[in-house]
Structures are given as structure tokens and as C-alpha cells.
Amino acid sequence: MRIVFDEHFITNLTAILTFYDERNGDSNYSKKLCKKIFKSIQRLTVFPQIGRQTNIPTIRLLIVDKKFIVEYRIQEEQDVILISDFYSCYINQ
Numbered sequence: 001m002r003i004v005f006d007e008h009f010i011t012n013l014t015a016i017l018t019f020y021d022e023r024n025g026d027s028n029y030s031k032k033l034c035k036k037i038f039k040s041i042q043r044l045t046v047f048p049q050i051g052r053q054t055n056i057p058t059i060r061l062l063i064v065d066k067k068f069i070v071e072y073r074i075q076e077e078q079d080v081i082l083i084s085d086f087y088s089c090y091i092n093q
Contacts, residue, residue: 001044001045001074001080002045002079003041003042003044005083006084008085016087016088017030018030033068040070041072049074051063058074059084060072068088068089069089071085072084
């Protein structure tokens with residue numbers, strides 16, 4: 001399966017990484033976080049069902065670093081994993 005990134009995912013990821021850059025005064029944490037996120041997403045090509053199921057059968061959630069969620073859809077007919085959203089559970093801390 002190949003991975004496709006929705007524009008919404010890219011926008012939210014960029015906003016969250018920018019938030020941490022500004023809050024921390026450097027990009028060290030954001031760089032480490034970004035590597036973790038993409039490493040976790042890459043794992044989906046081998047184990048696409050690894051994410052938690054939701055009440056919507058086509059949507060799954062991948063937890064990254066216990067604080068972040070990658071929302072994705074498996075589109076088997078196109079052999080695609082669509083990475084559709086990214087959000088933080090703790091952005092206000």
C-alpha cells in the first residue's frame with residue numbers, strides 16, 4: 001500500500017510543529033516529533049490495521065507518543081492509505 005497525505009493533515013501538522021517551535025524557542029522537539037510521526041505512519045504500509053477503530057468503519061486512529069493522533073483511511077480498492085488529519089490531545093499544556 002502507498003501512503004497519500006491529505007492537505008488537511010499537512011496544514012495541522014505544520015501548525016502543531018510551529019506551536020512547539022515557538023513555545024520552546026527552538027525546533028529540537030519538533031524535529032524529533034516529526035520523525036516519530038513519519039516513522040509511525042510508514043509502519044502502516046506493513047500493518048495498515050494497527051490503528052484503533054472508530055465508530056466510523058473507514059476511519060482509524062494512530063496514536064503517536066501518547067499525545068498525538070493521526071487519522072487515516074484505508075482505501076483497499078486503490079491500494080492507498082489516506083492520512084487525513086493530525087491533532088494533539090495536549091496542545092494547551
